[in-house]
Amino acid sequence: xxxxxxxxxxxxxxxxxxxxxxxxxxxxxxxxxxxxxxxxxxxxxxxxxxxxxxxxxxxxxxxxxxxxxxxxxxxxxxxxxxxxxxxxxxxxxxxxxxxxxxxxxxxxxxxxxxxxxxxxxxxxxxxxxxxxxxxxxxxxxxxxxxxxxxxxxxxxxxxxxxxxxxxxxxxxxxxxxxxxxxxxxxxxxxxxxxxxxxxxxxxxxxxxxxxxxxxxxxxxxxxxxxxxxxxxxxxxxxxxxxxxxxxxxxxxxxxxxxxxxxxxxxxxxxxxxxxxxxxxxxxxxxxxxxxxxxxxxxxxxxxxxxxxxxxxxxxxxxxxxxxxxxxxxxxxxxxxxxxxxxxxxxxxxxxxxxxxxxxxxxxxxxxxxxxxxxxxxxxxxxxxxxxxxxxxxxxxxxxxxxxxxxxxxxxxxxxxxxxxxxxxxxxxxxxxxxxxxxxxxxxxxxxxxx
Numbered sequence: 001x002x003x004x005x006x007x008x009x010x011x012x013x014x015x016x017x018x019x020x021x022x023x024x025x026x027x028x029x030x031x032x033x034x035x036x037x038x039x040x041x042x043x044x045x046x047x048x049x050x051x052x053x054x055x056x057x058x059x060x061x062x063x064x065x066x067x068x069x070x071x072x073x074x075x076x077x078x079x080x081x082x083x084x085x086x087x088x089x090x091x092x093x094x095x096x097x098x099x100x101x102x103x104x105x106x107x108x109x110x111x112x113x114x115x116x117x118x119x120x121x122x123x124x125x126x127x128x129x130x131x132x133x134x135x136x137x138x139x140x141x142x143x144x145x146x147x148x149x150x151x152x153x154x155x156x157x158x159x160x161x162x163x164x165x166x167x168x169x170x171x172x173x174x175x176x177x178x179x180x181x182x183x184x185x186x187x188x189x190x191x192x193x194x195x196x197x198x199x200x201x202x203x204x205x206x207x208x209x210x211x212x213x214x215x216x217x218x219x220x221x222x223x224x225x226x227x228x229x230x231x232x233x234x235x236x237x238x239x240x241x242x243x244x245x246x247x248x249x250x251x252x253x254x255x256x257x258x259x260x261x262x263x264x265x266x267x268x269x270x271x272x273x274x275x276x277x278x279x280x281x282x283x284x285x286x287x288x289x290x291x292x293x294x295x296x297x298x299x300x301x302x303x304x305x306x307x308x309x310x311x312x313x314x315x316x317x318x319x320x321x322x323x324x325x326x327x328x329x330x331x332x333x334x335x336x337x338x339x340x341x342x343x344x345x346x347x348x349x350x351x352x353x354x355x356x357x358x359x360x361x362x363x364x365x366x367x368x369x370x371x372x373x374x375x376x377x378x379x380x381x382x383x384x385x386x387x388x389x390x391x392x393x394x395x396x397x398x399x400x401x402x403x404x405x406x407x408x409x410x411x412x413x414x415x416x417x418x419x420x421x422x423x424x425x426x427x428x429x430x431x432x433x434x435x436x437x438x439x440x441x442x443x444x445x446x447x448x449x450x
Contacts, residue, residue, distance in 0.1 A: 009151050009425055014131035018122065018140045020044045022062055023258035024289065025157050025346045026136040031327045032206040032418055033134065033155075036434050037426075044140045049122045057118075091162055091365045094187055101171075101192035106164040110139060114146035123147025134425055138165040141175045152176065153425050155204065156184050157346050160369035166191040173197070178421050180349060180414075181373060199424055202417025203349035206331050207438050210353075210415055221335050222354035222410055228338045229356070230403035249280055249314065250397060251338045255287035255330075257345055260294045262360050267297075268386035270305035276390050277307065277314050285333060288319040290326050295319040339393075339402055341383070344371035349417075351379035354410035356402040358383050379409030 009015065017039045019030035027041075034041045042049055045058035092100055103111075113119075123144045126133055132151035135141050141154040145167070152175045156165065159181045167173045170192040177193060179185050180203040188198050211217030228248055252273075256263045266286060276282035286309075288295040298317050302308055309315045318333060320326035334340070334355065340347065341358040348370040351357050357380035362368040374380040381401060384392035396402050423431045 009132045009427070014129050015039065015426065016042060016126060016129070016131045016133050018042045018044055018049065018133060018135040018137070020058070020137040020139070021046070022058075022137070023345075025258070027258070027323060028327065028346055029155055029157055029204045030136045031324065032204045033136075033421065036207045036418055036438060037422065038434075038437065044119075044122065044135075044137060049119075049125070049140075051121065054118055057113075091160055091187075091369065094160075094183070094190060098190065099192075100163065100187075100190040102163075103168040104163040106162070107166070107168050110142055110164065111146070111168045114143045119143025120147050123149045126150075132425065134421075142167055145173060145175055150174065153178060153421075155421065156180060156188075157203070158366040158370055159183055159348070159373040160366060161187055162366065163191055166193050170194075176424075178424065180417060183369070183373065201420040201424065202414035203346070203352075204418040204421055205349065205352060205415055206327075207418060208331050209334060210418070212435055212439075213416065213419065215415070217335070218353060218410075218415060222406070224336075225338055225354060225406060226403060229397065229406055230400055249283045250393075251283045251285070251336060252393070253285045253287060253333060253337045253340050255340065255342045255347065256289070256294060257343055257363075258289060258291075260291050260297075261363055262343055263288075263294045263297050265360065265386050266301040267304060269389040270301050270307060272386070272388055272390040273393075274305055274307055276394070280314070282393075283314045285316045285318055285337075287330065287333070288317055289330075290320060290323055292319070339397075343367060344374065344380075346370075348374045348380070349413070351377070351405070351409035352413035352415040354406045356380070356405035356409070377408055377412050379405050379413060381405065 015037075017030060017034055017037070019026045019041050021027065021043055022045075030041050033039070044050060045055060045062075047055075050058065119140065122140055124147065125131070126144055126149040132153065133141060133144050133149060134153045134155070136155045136157055138154060141152045145152055154165070154175055154177050156177055156179045160183050165177075166188060167175070171194060173193065175197060177188055177198050178201045179188065179198060180201070182200065185198050185200050189195060209217055209221065228250060254266065273282060273284065277284060286298045288298055295317055299309070302315065307315055309317045318326075318329055320329055334350065334353065337355060339356050339358060340350065342360070344359045344362045344367045348357065348359070351374055357374060359371055359374065359380050360383045362371045375382070381396060419431060419435075422434060
């Protein structure tokens with residue numbers, strides 16, 4: 001594994017940041033990088049990178065993924081879809097010494113499509129501009145290399161990865177992989193990727209929730225959160241008297257993925273939470289992202305539970321019409337979140353912020369690995385029965401489980417992945433410049449509220 005301080009891109013080279021609209025998992029880290037470096041995000045599935053035929057291919061793939069993801073989360077009836085999604089995303093067991101370099105059918109398909117011309121626009125653009133590529137999805141890196149591009153960097157967005165992330169002939173590949181976990185590093189080595197092309201950086205969390213290497217925003221948010229999760233322990237640590245005012249309402253955030261999967265859980269847990277909300281012991285934010293259909297589903301679930309959302313009330317719905325607006329609002333929300341309930345997606349890495357996670361059942365093998373990884377660290381708990389959410393939420397709060405999870409994530413998970421990625425790709429001077437620019441624009445101090 002190459003040290004993170006390596007500098008691979010020539011100082012005068014341009015940098016193209018590329019993601020894909022295939023759920024939030026690849027867009028969220030790209031947004032954090034784009035905001036920090038003041039770069040636009042190009043989408044591999046839209047012009048000018050994608051031809052009309054390529055757009056249609058990606059749209060079909062996205063529709064299949066979204067249908068399977070949403071159907072998998074349906075209680076009782078969703079198991080056939082969950083099984084199919086699991087087979088499609090299956091990751092071989094990582095046995096020490098076992099050679100996993102044999103290409104999968106997905107790897108061979110992507111190679112074949114690339115040789116037929118898929119990704120040529122991206123390759124031509126990079127070569128004509130002498131630009132480096134930084135992407136949060138495997139396909140742009142693989143296709144750009146097939147079309148002769150150089151200086152290719154791929155950010156891995158899960159704790160473990162499928163064989164499709166590496167080329168059919170990985171030993172001859174020039175792609176650099178920026179991985180969030182040691183397991184992802186070992187996995188890519190087993191796939192045949194050269195060790196000098198794998199860099200353990202951590203996941204690119206948003207700068208506004210970290211605040212630089214000094215962790216200013218991180219520390220401020222964690223201190224506030226621990227006071228809410230465990231006020232007596234926080235008072236003892238600070239030397240304050242134990243005669244405390246009544247604890248503020250716990251702020252629970254329920255966030256679904258880009259496909260809208262598991263949004264129907266709200267219909268099941270809201271009746272149980274109603275007494276906690278009405279008594280002022282719980283605040284709830286339902287995150288619909290950019291999906292109007294999920295917003296409507298949340299509104300219907302609230303009506304069914306005889307509840308309603310209001311801008312200044314204990315229940316709110318976060319919906320925005322654009323991805324950039326959504327991500328910025330979500331970051332502001334996380335600064336004042338006490339507990340995050342979500343599926344084991346890329347948001348597992350946000351446990352490094354000292355944010356305790358409640359994780360719903362995984363959708364796909366990669367989410368299963370994310371679940372295992374986060375639970376092993378102690379930064380998350382499994383979702384209990386939605387119908388009795390109030391009971392187990394109250395228990396996990398009162399017995400210190402949430403507080404312990406917050407501390408475990410803050411202590412054991414890396415949170416400087418964004419800075420390490422920028423330093424590796426662009427060098428230390430570019431990192432210092434970005435930090436200085438962020439300081440001036442106050443990106444490190446998100447304002448509370450939606």
